[in-house]
Amino acid sequence: MSELAKLERRRRATYGWLLLSPAAILLSLFAFYPSIATLWSSLFSRGTRRNPVAFVGGENYADLFNDPTFWIVVKNNLFYAGVTVPLSMFIALSMALWANSKISAKGFVRTAYFTPTVLPMIAAANLWLFFYTPGLGVLDQIGSLFGLPSVNWLGQPETALWAIIIVTVWKESGFFMIFYLAALQTIPEDLREAADIEGTSRWTYTRRIVLPMLMPMTLFIGVNAVINSVKLIDHLFILTKGGPSDASKLILYYIWEQAFAFFDTPHAAALTMMVLLVLGIVAAVQFFYIDRRTHYQ
Amino acid sequence: MSRYTKSFDTIGAVLLAIVWIAPLLFAVWAAVHSTSDAVNFRLTSPWTLDNFRTAWDGAPWAKYFLNTFILVTIVLIGQFIVTTLAGYAFAQVQFPGKDFAFLLVLLQLFILPEVLIVENYAMVSRLGLFDSILGIGMPYMASAFGIFLMRQAFKSVPIELDEAARIEGCSRLGILLKVYVPLAKPTYLAYALVSVSTHWNNFLWPLIVTNSPDTRPLTVGLSIFGAPENGVDISIISAATIMSVAPLLVAFLIFQRQFVQAFLRAGIK
Numbered sequence: 098m099s100e101l102a103k104l105e106r107r108r109r110a111t112y113g114w115l116l117l118s119p120a121a122i123l124l125s126l127f128a129f130y131p132s133i134a135t136l137w138s139s140l141f142s143r144g145t146r147r148n149p150v151a152f153v154g155g156e157n158y159a160d161l162f163n164d165p166t167f168w169i170v171v172k173n174n175l176f177y178a179g180v181t182v183p184l185s186m187f188i189a190l191s192m193a194l195w196a197n198s199k200i201s202a203k204g205f206v207r208t209a210y211f212t213p214t215v216l217p218m219i220a221a222a223n224l225w226l227f228f229y230t231p232g233l234g235v236l237d238q239i240g241s242l243f244g245l246p247s248v249n250w251l252g253q254p255e256t257a258l259w260a261i262i263i264v265t266v267w268k269e270s271g272f273f274m275i276f277y278l279a280a281l282q283t284i285p286e287d288l289r290e291a292a293d294i295e296g297t298s299r300w301t302y303t304r305r306i307v308l309p310m311l312m313p314m315t316l317f318i319g320v321n322a323v324i325n326s327v328k329l330i331d332h333l334f335i336l337t338k339g340g341p342s343d344a345s346k347l348i349l350y351y352i353w354e355q356a357f358a359f360f361d362t363p364h365a366a367a368l369t370m371m372v373l374l375v376l377g378i379v380a381a382v383q384f385f386y387i388d389r390r391t392h393y394q
Numbered sequence: 395m396s397r398y399t400k401s402f403d404t405i406g407a408v409l410l411a412i413v414w415i416a417p418l419l420f421a422v423w424a425a426v427h428s429t430s431d432a433v434n435f436r437l438t439s440p441w442t443l444d445n446f447r448t449a450w451d452g453a454p455w456a457k458y459f460l461n462t463f464i465l466v467t468i469v470l471i472g473q474f475i476v477t478t479l480a481g482y483a484f485a486q487v488q489f490p491g492k493d494f495a496f497l498l499v500l501l502q503l504f505i506l507p508e509v510l511i512v513e514n515y516a517m518v519s520r521l522g523l524f525d526s527i528l529g530i531g532m533p534y535m536a537s538a539f540g541i542f543l544m545r546q547a548f549k550s551v552p553i554e555l556d557e558a559a560r561i562e563g564c565s566r567l568g569i570l571l572k573v574y575v576p577l578a579k580p581t582y583l584a585y586a587l588v589s590v591s592t593h594w595n596n597f598l599w600p601l602i603v604t605n606s607p608d609t610r611p612l613t614v615g616l617s618i619f620g621a622p623e624n625g626v627d628i629s630i631i632s633a634a635t636i637m638s639v640a641p642l643l644v645a646f647l648i649f650q651r652q653f654v655q656a657f658l659r660a661g662i663k
Contacts, residue, residue: 112566113489120480120499123536126521128502131513138513195407200400202408208650209411212418215646215653216639217595219613223620223635224417227424227628233433235420267414279658299399328508331597334617349508349598356512357602365512372509380504 132373139366157367167368169343170351173258177347178326181265186318188270190311193277194303210271218268218331225264226335254344257337261345264332269325273318280314281307320383327372348372424632432629445633449619452630454607455637458615465527465600465611466593470586472535477585480536481544482570486556502538508598515602525605534593540585547581548574584656587649594642612638 114121139157144150161167196207213221228235229250237247250260284307292302330349333339339346339354346354348368356365424432425446431439449455483489484496507514514533515524523529551574559569575582597613604610610618616638620631646653 109487110489113483113487113492116479116483116487117495119476120536120541121495123476123532124499124502124538126517127507127514127533127536128505128510129498131510131517132505134513134516135510192407192410195403195410198400198403198407200404200407202404202411206407206411207654208647209415211650211654212415212643212646215591215595215642216418217597217613217616219595219597219617220635220639221417223616223631224421226620227420227632228417230628233628238433238435267417271414275654275658324504324506328506331613334597334601335620352509353511353598353602356515362512369509369512373505376504376506376509380501 135366135369135373138363139370141363143361143363153363157363160364161367161371166343166346166351170346170348173344173346174326174348176258177262177265178323180262181269181326182319182322184262185266185270185273186315186322188266189273189318190277190315192270192274193281194307196274197278197281210274212271213268214272214275216268218329219335221264221268222332222335225260225267225332229260229336251337252341254341257341257345261332261336261347264336265325265329268329269322273322276314276318277311280311284310320379323379324376327376421632421636424629425636427629429627429629432632445629446637449630449634449637452634453615453619455612455615455634457607458610458612458638459641461527461609462594462611462613465530466590468527469531469534469593470589472531473537473540473585473589474582476536477540477544478570478575480541482548482574484541484545485548486551486574499538499541502536503542507533511599511602514599518603524603525609526603527609529603530600530609530611531593533599537589540589543581543585544578547578551577583652587653587656591642591646591653 140152140154142148142151142153142156192210196203196210200206216224226234231237231249231252232247234250236250240246240248248256250256288306289302292306297305327349330347333345333347333350337345339350349372352365352368352372355361355368426441426443427436427439428442428444480499484492484499510533518524518529518532521529521532523532555573555577556569559573564572595613596611597617600611601614601617604614607615616634619634
């Protein structure tokens with residue numbers, strides 16, 4: 098009997114791992130091995146004809162820390178995250194509250210908010226180019242109505258990153274709205290009625306009941322927004338290419354530039370490791386802090 | 395809600411909605427007017443389709459469309475196969491090392507393929523898939539997100555159905571295909587919509603692994619077409635942009651409910 102049970106268990110194990118094997122192979126090829134290979138190549142120098150590849154330890158990292166561009170890029174990305182995360186979440190929440198209230202034209206409003214989500218970032222950048230172009234662009238034309246001078250929004254360091262930020266917020270707010278909408282629809286109607294009977298003001302109801310109940314969703318969206326602030330860089334290729342003088346350069350774009358424009362793989366690898374570290378911290382926060390807090394809702 | 399706040403809300407919501415679709419509307423406006431009419435906002439100027447004609451002749455769009463179509467199809471088929479098998483294993487099969495394997499899969503949610511471009515590029519070249527559509531799609535096939543989604547869907551299937559099918563003499567793979575897969579249809583639909591729109595829109599990775607018009611998807615083609623070095627003007631760029639987003643946009647407007655439901659279903663779980 099126990100022989101039979103052992104056989105059955107072994108058969109199940111084989112079956113389980115057989116089912117997993119395609120995923121295991123692909124994940125190893127395109128996630129686990131590349132992560133380790135990145136760490137490995139970040140510890141070696143770049144091979145040239147005269148100097149073969151050699152182990153340099155932390156030298157690539159030290160180079161980055163001594164590279165002023167690196168710090169500009171880090172600062173830009175922190176600023177990018179610091180603005181896009183709260184701003185897009187705030188707009189998403191306002192959109193959801195509106196799209197969930199009893200207003201007319203609700204269908205149109207929802208569609209309009211969500212539409213940017215289905216557009217490629219490259220297309221979004223092209224659309225916004227029409228707004229930002231100096232002289233001819235929509236923004237300048239509106240400005241000239243009020244007698245304001247022409248502004249080169251994408252061409253000057255003070256405004257370039259803001260121009261990038263606005264496109265990102267425009268693109269992702271509607272996406273986050275959907276999640277808030279879903280969460281809003283789970284709030285029981287009786288709470289609203291009870292608040293109405295008590296004569297609670299709308300602001301108090303929103304602040305004391307709606308916002309706390311949306312908290313788990315806010316944290317979920319927050320994590321996604323942080324990840325997006327690393328990931329969403331496609332529009333840089335169209336709008337600014339990271340310029341002028343690195344004013345709008347973000348980390349992932351910098352990695353791409355190091356690896357595929359300057360062919361400097363070791364430094365790109367060191368940069369990648371640092372991004373993986375940050376994402377790992379985000380994952381840990383999500384795993385140990387947020388999941389634990391939101392489980393008993 | 396008083397009538398006063400209601401109309402106030404309506405105005406605010408509609409204003410924001412107009413601001414939100416303005417970029418798209420301006421692009422449509424620019425695409426159907428000559429450049430000078432478009433940038434000077436001559437409202438009564440005649441409409442024209444010349445920009446579309448010029449844009450269409452300026453790049454191998456038909457090839458780009460076909461490439462994108464093949465790409466999203468390959469990715470979707472690959473994802474369906476890989477995530478179905480893995481999701482089923484995690485949901486319904488008991489085997490040693492399962493929890494650890496699942497943890498590794500979840501880890502991939504944070505090791506974004508976008509971040510690993512350098513080593514993934516090396517891997518794709520090593521496999522001889524550089525500048526091929528399969529090479530663009532392959533890193534996305536074992537999606538941790540999809541595996542997670544399928545696991546949740548299969549977990550909600552009552553075990554009695556599984557047992558009944560087994561008594562009927564159905565093979566293990568037969569049970570998966572005839573019992574689990576049909577019951578998870580809404581999840582597949584949701585996942586398909588999310589996957590297709592993600593990969594239709596993906597740019598950075600296809601930019602890196604493609605090197606010729608034969609493999610380039612729409613997004614990469616559009617970025618090359620619109621590059622300032624090519625000196626294309628705003629009306630023609632707008633026409634090209636509208637053209638390349640049209641299929642997905644029209645599909646979205648028609649299947650709006652399903653799209654929104656899909657993103658919700660995919661995101662919440």
